[in-house]
Amino acid sequence: MTSQNPVFIPGPTNIPEVIRKACDMGTIDHRSPAFARIFRPAVDGVKAVLRTTAGEVILFPATGTGGWEAAVSNTLSPGDTVLAARFGMFSHRWIDLCQRQGLTVQVIETPWGQGAPLAAIEAALKADTGHRIKAVLATHNETATGVRSDIAGIRRAMDAAGHPALLFVDGVSSIGSMPFEMDGWGVDIAVTGSQKGFMLPAGLAILGLSPRALAAMETAKLPRTYFDFADMRRSYAAGGYPYTPAVGLLNGLATSVQMLLDEGLDTVFARHHRIAEGIRRAVFAWGMRPYAASPDLYSDTVTAVSVPEGCNGTDLVKLAASKYDVAFGVGLGEVAGKVFRIGHLGMLTDVMALAGLAAAEMCMADLGWPVTLGSGVAAAQDYYRNANTEAARAAA
Ligand SMILES: Cc1ncc(COP(=O)(O)O)c(C=O)c1O
Structure with missing residues (x-):
């Protein structure tokens, strides 16, 4: 039976007909100007959805998890410390990924059902007088528990502590559906995927990068190849990808962002x-x-x-x-x-x-x-x- 029922899982989400049709396209040469005509509106639209003018957008053929790995491996070095609260399965997985990448994670254990603990984050940053902590990781919407954390509050805590750490936000199940202010909240890396608020099939990792995050790339020593921001930026400047892009998904993304922006x-x-x-x-x-x-x-x-x-x-x-x-x-x-x-x-x-x-x-x-x-x-x-x-x- 082919079901007409909508799904009520927290992603992948229901795909509007117009997006499904946009993804279903014949092959084009991804090194031709035709590709740039698809790709540029997708990138510009994501910038508008993230509400960033200062930042850049990079789209990998991957999912949100690939986006996390890209965020970490492009900006940090082996042994660096990051600060993260664990209050659900997805905040846990992000911590696990960092540990497997060879980072030291200072974990603030928080009961499931709670959100990011602002006072504890501020206290941890204030105690870190030597600025060992290079990044604060925050799961905006913990999909396992249905909990939204206060990202603006985390930024305030970081500022109150006068701490220079970068702020990385997992917006996989919030971006495009709940208010998200990349510039306004001082987010350095925003990570999401195509299959939730953007209403597409899974297959794209979507990242917003602040100028500070891009600068961190210059000294970061974790290995990266497929997820190298530098390769992507070079190719983007020339209108394409360093490898074969997911053209249909990008065409769908261009449609998706237009839908979101048209609705407002x-x-x-x-x-x-x-x-x-x-x-x-x-x-x-x-x-x-x-x-x-x-x-x-x-x-x-x-x-x-x-x-x-x-x-x-x-x-x-x-x-x-x-x-x-x-x-x-x-x-x-x-x-x-x-x-x-x-x-x-x-x-x-x-x-x-x-x-x-x-x-x-x-x-x-x-x-x-x-x-x-x-x-x-x-x-x-x-x-x-x-x-x-x-x-x-x-x-x-
Ligand atoms: C909050 C959150 N972060 C990360 C992920 C992992 O994303 P992906 O499955 O696209 O790799 C998910 C997936 O549901 C999620 O909900």
């Missing part, structure tokens, strides 16, 4: 917030709660739903897939079974969100969970009806 970034963020808020209303109506510890941490792209005692979130995900052909996200690592995740980012509408909530409720009823059919859907319907009235009034 603030409107895109407001849509994500509205959809997310409806989902949260449903979660509370079920008598459950988001795993994120407090409302200021709620993510507008993914909600990890804490399931009732005696229930297993993975059972719901498996049943949704086998019986209703709908995809939700399982709990990862420490929260396996304790949560299931609803991805609500990318090309999603209120109506699609309601369908996902209805499917989750059917699974809960099938599994004998203590939930009344329709309760979450009704709460979200109420919210969307009123939120849309307000949006319509504001637009009038």
